[in-house]
Amino acid sequence: MAVLVVLMAGSAAQVVQACGDEAADNETTVGHWNIYSSEVEGAQDATSRRFPHFKLAHLMDNDAATPWVFRGQGRKSGFEPTWGTRHALQFEHDTPVEIDEIRIMNGYNKRPDLFRRNDRVVEIGIGMDQKKVKTAVLSDKMGWHSVSIPRRKAASLVIEMIGVRKGSGQDNDICISEVAFYNRGKRIR
Numbered sequence: 001m002a003v004l005v006v007l008m009a010g011s012a013a014q015v016v017q018a019c020g021d022e023a024a025d026n027e028t029t030v031g032h033w034n035i036y037s038s039e040v041e042g043a044q045d046a047t048s049r050r051f052p053h054f055k056l057a058h059l060m061d062n063d064a065a066t067p068w069v070f071r072g073q074g075r076k077s078g079f080e081p082t083w084g085t086r087h088a089l090q091f092e093h094d095t096p097v098e099i100d101e102i103r104i105m106n107g108y109n110k111r112p113d114l115f116r117r118n119d120r121v122v123e124i125g126i127g128m129d130q131k132k133v134k135t136a137v138l139s140d141k142m143g144w145h146s147v148s149i150p151r152r153k154a155a156s157l158v159i160e161m162i163g164v165r166k167g168s169g170q171d172n173d174i175c176i177s178e179v180a181f182y183n184r185g186k187r188i189r
Helices: 041-050 056-060 112-117
Strands: 002-004 006-008 027-030 033-037 068-070 088-106 120-128 131-137 144-165 174-183
Touching: 027 056, 033 056, 056 068, 056 174, 088 120, 120 174, 131 144, 144 174
Parallel strands: 002 144, 006 144
Antiparallel strands: 002 088, 006 088, 006 120, 027 033, 033 088, 068 174, 088 144, 088 174, 120 131, 120 144
């Protein structure tokens, strides 16, 4: 099983399933990807009960109007981020995959007013197979952000949220609408 972990200023998270039944709200499976969030399960469960449309699976559902939301309720124990931040995502693929680009649709991309109201990630740390690979600054705008990384085969990738821009609302919700992985311009499914 390949694991791809994408680190975002906060802590590591894992991506499991985007379109199926979820064992817990801080892990899911989408196609061949397992996704995990660093957020504590109880906090995410409470969020999902109040806001069932902000599921982790939305990270890879190909719909900019359906974000995943990190409520900032704490970090899952045993999930240690590489950069020491609190918010992170971990991605694992069924088999090791070669990757050279990560694309992130940062913020709540449904409408400009929702984008401005919610928190957005402005700097990420990327780790592959428990090694720091790169930090990258994301522009504070709607749409896709592309981050090139050294091409290599990996079992796991972590995106850690290092820097977060506060939105104009009082929600303090970090939103990410989509995440996709590429190799030589071709999307990895």
